[in-house]
Amino acid sequence: MFLGIDCGTQGTKAIILDAVSGRVLGEGSAAHDLISGANGRREQDPAQWLAAFEQATHAALNAAGLNGSEILGIGVSGQQHGLVALDATGKVLRPAKLWCDTESSPENNRLLEHLGGEQGSLERLGVVIAPGYTVSKLLWTKEQHPDVFSRIEHILLPHDYLNFWLTGRYATDYGDASGTGYFNVRTREWDTVLLDHIDPSGRLTKALPELLEADACVGHLLPDVARRLGLNPKARVSSGGGDNMMGAIGTGNIEPGLITMSLGTSGTVYAFSDEPRVSEEVGVATFCSSSGGWLPLICTMNLTNVTGMVRELFELDLSTFNALIEQAPIGAEGVTMLPFINGERVPALPQATASLHGLTSTNFTRGNLCRAALEGVTFGLRYGLDLLRDSGMGSQEIRLIGGGSKSPQWRQAVADIMNTPVICLHHAEAGALGGAIQAAWCVAVAEGSDDTLATLSQRCVALDASSRTEPVAANVERYQAAYQTYRHHLAAL
Secondary structure, three states: OOOEEEEEOOOEEEEEEOOOOOEEEEEEEEEEEEEEEEHHHHEEEEHHHHHHHHHHHHHHHHOOOOOOOOOEEEEEEOOOOOOEEEEEOEEEOOEEOOOOOOHHHHHHHHHHHHHOOOHHHHHHHOOOOOOHHHHHHHHHHHHOHHHOOOOOOOEOHHHHHHHHHHHOHHHHHHHHOOOOOOOOOOOOOOHHHHHHHHHHHHHHHHOOEEEEEOOHHHHHHHHHHHHHHHHOOOOOOOEEEEHHHHHHOOOOOOOOOOEEEEEEEEEEEEEOEOOOOOOOOOOOOOOOOOOEEEEEEEEOOOOHHHHHHHHHOOOOOOOHHHHHHHHOOHHHHHEEEEEEEOOOOOOOOOOHHHOOOOOOOOOOOOOHHHHHHHHHHHHHHHHHHHHHHOOOOOOOOOEEEHHHHOOOHHHHHHHHHHHOOOOEEOOOOHHHHHHHHHHHHHHHHHHHOOOHEEEEEEEEHOOOEEEOOOOOOHHHHHHHHHHHHHHHHHHHO
């Protein structure tokens, strides 16, 4: 039995996986609060993550009918890029700045200029640093909170912090490290020179966590934490990874040819590569994977947050929202939304705001506005998928995850807009499932078992045949016209 944890923006999810049968035996969840402020501030208190971890774990164990002693390993998936700064005693110094925080955009621009612009960043790091990355958050902390900065002894990402809480060890994996902005994805090494540019004293370099291979264990559970969680104190904690990296494992995306697309608070599209094929497109982040390869990826900042806001505005439940989308025609009778509520990462428009275009006295309806929101955020994913395709990534099938994947209407829209077959999984919580599978893999390696990541993936990743959705030729054509209108309005930015 293995515990998989996914610590996201909205909450923490936990699953219990039987790695022999491949069955998920129990699930649990707990919500997080978001600290929002002016200038794009998006932060969270890491203490909430610990409380949610405990609550979700107990719920999953209860649902599985287990007492926790059967758990052999734990794998943690965490939201990428967030900065968790600790002092010498391991105490959190201030709320964690998250992936969706754009307050450090000015600092990011200065660091990007120092690197020689987008091309300079791409050549040096293999990625183009963006405001959501960790590196600009460090410079922001130094300039806005010098007292906090002076006390930093350890720099961790959200999943690293959870692993530290579980084991007492400061460590990270290559996948999550590659989203910091101070890591070279080609050589798989920290760029300590860039950190020394921020602080010439070398303090930041000394604060870096140890790098672990994907199949390595961080350690065993600390006795006090094991008691708090009600788990086996001999359980091993795997290297874990960022939510996208663990989502790749949880969707079986561990070999070339597949595309994983996540319809969550943010939208992500990624594919596995067995070599560091760094794209010339600055919007493609060629991160390392948490399975031993690379994970070319694009991320949009706005997805279910936008459709959720429209639902709340019109006081709609999900079924009514979906019904209105079905009633409105493709293209929303000319209404187009640029859905940049949080600014945008792909394309790189961190200071952009959302806007509606093409409204008239006849098309200004709830249905058209609902459809324009859904189409607008999905067109953003199409923009990103085109970048991946242009860089040589295949897309024979899209494995769809995240809350939006539960909507048949949205699945059909994705299939038609991308002109690619879509399928979901029996267990939509791909990050937590990926964590549990990786934990089983790490324990197998540590104990000399024959289980490989590939055999565990075949056994534990189950596709939902009833969700398979094929593109409809007539819809593909109509969406293409609407997408070109979207691109026209986008070009004006």
